[in-house]
Amino acid sequence: MSDLNPSPEFEEKVRRAMDMPNANPEFVNKLRNELMRGPVKMKSRFMFKPAWAIAFVLAMAVIVVSVPGIAAALGRIFGYIPDVGLVENTGGLRILAEPVSVTRAGVTVTITSVFVYEDRVELAYEVTGVKENYSNQPDMCGSVHPDNDFWSDADADLRLPDGTIVRRDYAGEFQFENRYAMKPVYAVHIPANVSGLTMVLKCIPFTRLGDVPENWEVPFELIPVPAGTVVGAPVIEVEQPTETQSAEAPTTSSTAEMPALPAPVVTMQLEKIVPLDSATVFYFSMNAENGDPSLVSIMPVVAYVIDSQGQKIQLIGNFALQPFEHRVGSLFEYTSQSKPADGPLTVVVENAVAYYAPMYVEPRQATPEEMSFVFDAGSNPQRGQTWELSNEFRIAGYPLKITSAKAVIWDDVKTPSFIDGSQGYEYGYQFAVESDPSVKMDAEMDIMQDNCGFAIKSNYMPVSSSLLYSQLCRDAFPSGEVKVTIRELAVLMEDTWQATWVP
Amino acid sequence: MIVLDVDRKKQTMIQDDIPALVAAARDDPAAFGRLYDRYVQPVYRYIFSRVGSTHEAEDITSQTFMAAYEALGRYRERGQFSAWLFRIAQSKMNDHFRRGRREVGLEAAGRILEREDALGALIRAEELTRIRSLIDHLTEAEQELIRLRYVAGLSFAEIAELSGRREDAVKKSVYRLLARLKSQME
Incomplete structure (x- = not known):
């Protein structure tokens, strides 16, 4: 990777080459004033679902392996799938019996995975054989957008055996999940006796209308997940108590005006480990035993793992540094830069940042006047x-x-x-x-x-x-x-x- | 808060304000105003880079923020606000292009700007023109990566969320693109 790193000078040149003018201050102020007057009701109209960059190949490999010994220890978590994360087993889970493809005129649509939960269906498909990614033009098939309530022809629908068409959910419970053209999520309960569904797609996202075949129908079968089967890579729940060591908690020094108060006693809890072929994924939480009510998050600064051979391997966080999205006690996902040796693993966190926001926690710990x-x-x-x-x-x-x-x-x-x-x-x-x-x-x-x-x-x-x-x-x-x-x-x-x- | 620092770490830390501002903005127009202040110029520049017209860029920028204001109640604080906002901008632009407006090349959009400063003077104009021309010949998806990174100023994490890819994959893609551009310059 390092040989790819661009020089700051060249990046700066690209930035300058791409320099675009700022908006006119008069326009900026005028729009600001309009917005400040209050909510603006936009007139509903058909909107083209946006477009870019959802890769054609959502290569989500679903590996079905049988590891009864580990499965017994899985608990609620069912497995880990790269680019998907943890797959929950909340009971009654059904999955795609096997990947299924339909090929027409050199273009292949493949359903790669389906998870049927009690309240939703998560489907992923990929398309191969399209020569050109074609976007943002008037005759484009379309894509998806999570922020409006309209559908485009590029949206994959789900057809039930009785002919019912289920459209993906943009405004309801799974609005946020419905961001990817080829990963639709449907808010629907599929009865247990229904095992055959059909994905219906009028045209392929990002393609020029008329360039590739349209009106696709891809039938697929569901199977219940057999007992003892792990979907994806097995997740090891760390149930044994993990030894958590920490230096003495820092305290503020006291003054006559400001007496010292104890800082929170922070602990780390290693909760899940996912061994992959080339790396290992760790899930751990940072907790505060006596955290102030205004404490929002404790975020690690540096993390690494030490394996049984004494190798120190850097851990890379798979998350954005957003304290409000990582409240105290929530799981952090880290992936090792290389595969640790077999045997005991010690996860180490060096330094952390505690974020306090007294006005923005529930219940509020301070008023604006007090702050x-x-x-x-x-x-x-x-x-x-x-x-x-x-x-x-x-x-x-x-x-x-x-x-x-x-x-x-x-x-x-x-x-x-x-x-x-x-x-x-x-x-x-x-x-x-x-x-x-x-x-x-x-x-x-x-x-x-x-x-x-x-x-x-x-x-x-x-x-x-x-x-x-x-x-x-x-x-x-x-x-x-x-x-x-x-x-x-x-x-x-x-x-x-x-x-x-x-x- | 507006911070235009290009330093990744600094940007990340400043992003920490955004969820609180978003939460406050649901009831407080002034808080939305602060979000607006933070993002109006990056959004405008990003839109301008695709439409190349002040009038159209202003129109789409207005639509973007009005739609964001209206939809704020449905925004969930589970992703990056910037990614959500830029998705709206993309949606508005697609709507715009669907009505028959043609997208302009980066070269054309960039040519309108004649900004001179000490740094700009150091970089020869023809070199910038050459880079712009090379970018103009990238695929649409590649151009979009460059726009999001160097026009909108989004972090790799923000682009990753916007595009549904992993952050390291986005970073690799951008760096590979830059390496290719650099080799073509030599």
């Missing part, structure tokens, strides 16, 4: 003017102190990496934020005015107990009483957690 401060910038603030502040907050026990505000302009705070310039955000304030010297933190703040929004920070990871946080606004320096709200605090937890699994 805000106000300073008087006067009627005519000037660049470089500084206000000494002493606004103290405690978020989950961590002290946070705003010590100053300084009037800055874009030129004072810009960095070379902001290649798009200020985009009209020229005036603002830089706040000096401090915490306990033992705490490495990062904070998110907002000047509570609609024309403010461009934030630049000295730290984008919690690496220091101090932070310079700038927010820029349009038009002019906010004047008079300026209200600032602290939205989120991230704290680096410098510690090591490890859990060992013995086969």
Whole structure:
């Protein structure tokens, strides 16, 4: 992979070559004002389902293997399929009896997998033999879109034996899952006595109408999953207690004004292991035994596995770094960069970041007023003017102190990496934020005015107990009483957690 | 919050705000305004790169944000908001093209822009023109990857979610494309 890495210079050239103009500020402001007037009811109309980049080949291999010994330990999870993830066994699961194909004029449509749950059918198919991916043109067959309630001819329907047509679900329970043209999800209960279904497809997604055969019908058969059968790679539920070690939990140092509070005692729990041919997938959670109610997530910084040969193998997270999507206790999925040796495996996490958002948790732990401060910038603030502040907050026990505000302009705070310039955000304030010297933190703040929004920070990871946080606004320096709200605090937890699994 | 930093890590961290903003935006137009501020320019530039017309780009940008505003209640905080928003933009553009408007090449769209700055001066104009021309000859799917990455400024994770692929696969595809472009430049 490294030999493919482009040089930053060439990437910059491509970026410059692709440079496009920004929207006219007048248009931007006008549209903003229209939106702020309230919800806009769009008139329903037929919309072409969008198009791009859902690969033709959704090569989802469904492997049916029989491993009774392991299957007995599977519990609720049924298997792991690359590019799909964990397949749940919630009872009564039926699957495709065998992949089935229909070929016409050199084009083959193959149903590669079907999972029939109590409340839904998940189907995947692939198409081969189409010479050209053709998109975004008026005579394109179409694709899918999760954000409207319309269907295109490219949508695969499901026909039941009684002739009932089931369309994929865009607006209901499985709206989010219905994002891929060739992976439809149908919100339907298939009675147990129905074992034969037909996929009906008017035209093939991304193709030019008339180029390839249309009006496809692909019948397929379902089979119940036999006892002891594993669909996909076997998942090992780690039921034995995994040893979790951690250094002493950090605590804040106490001052006369701010007594020390215990930091959360964080533990790691290794929950599932999926050995694949070339790697191993690990699922583990990060938990807080005494976490503050405003704690949203604890996200690992570095993870690796040590195998029985002493090899240290990096683990790559298969998720986006979105704390709100990884609440405390939820599973993180990591895949090893190479296959560990057989034998005991020790998963190690070095450092983690705890995210606290008192205003955005349920129940809410702080009101906007409690997380805000106000300073008087006067009627005519000037660049470089500084206000000494002493606004103290405690978020989950961590002290946070705003010590100053300084009037800055874009030129004072810009960095070379902001290649798009200020985009009209020229005036603002830089706040000096401090915490306990033992705490490495990062904070998110907002000047509570609609024309403010461009934030630049000295730290984008919690690496220091101090932070310079700038927010820029349009038009002019906010004047008079300026209200600032602290939205989120991230704290680096410098510690090591490890859990060992013995086969 | 608007952050246009191209640094991947910085972008990722800033994305952490978005779910909270989305949650707030369901009841608070001002919060939606902040989402709008964050995304209006990337969305506009992305659309412009395909339609090449200020008027049409403004029209589709308006449709995109109005539809997003209307549909926000149905958005689930399980994916990246940016991917959801750009899917709406793609939908609106497809609707636009379906009505008979032709997509313009990147070369044509880019030619409209004449921005000069210190960095731009360092890179010879003809070199940029050559790169643009090479990109214009990529397949539609390849051009779209380049647009999403270098015009819209999306992260690999965001593109992965938008396109239904794995992040590492998207990254490899982009890097392979760049390697190919670079070799063609030599």
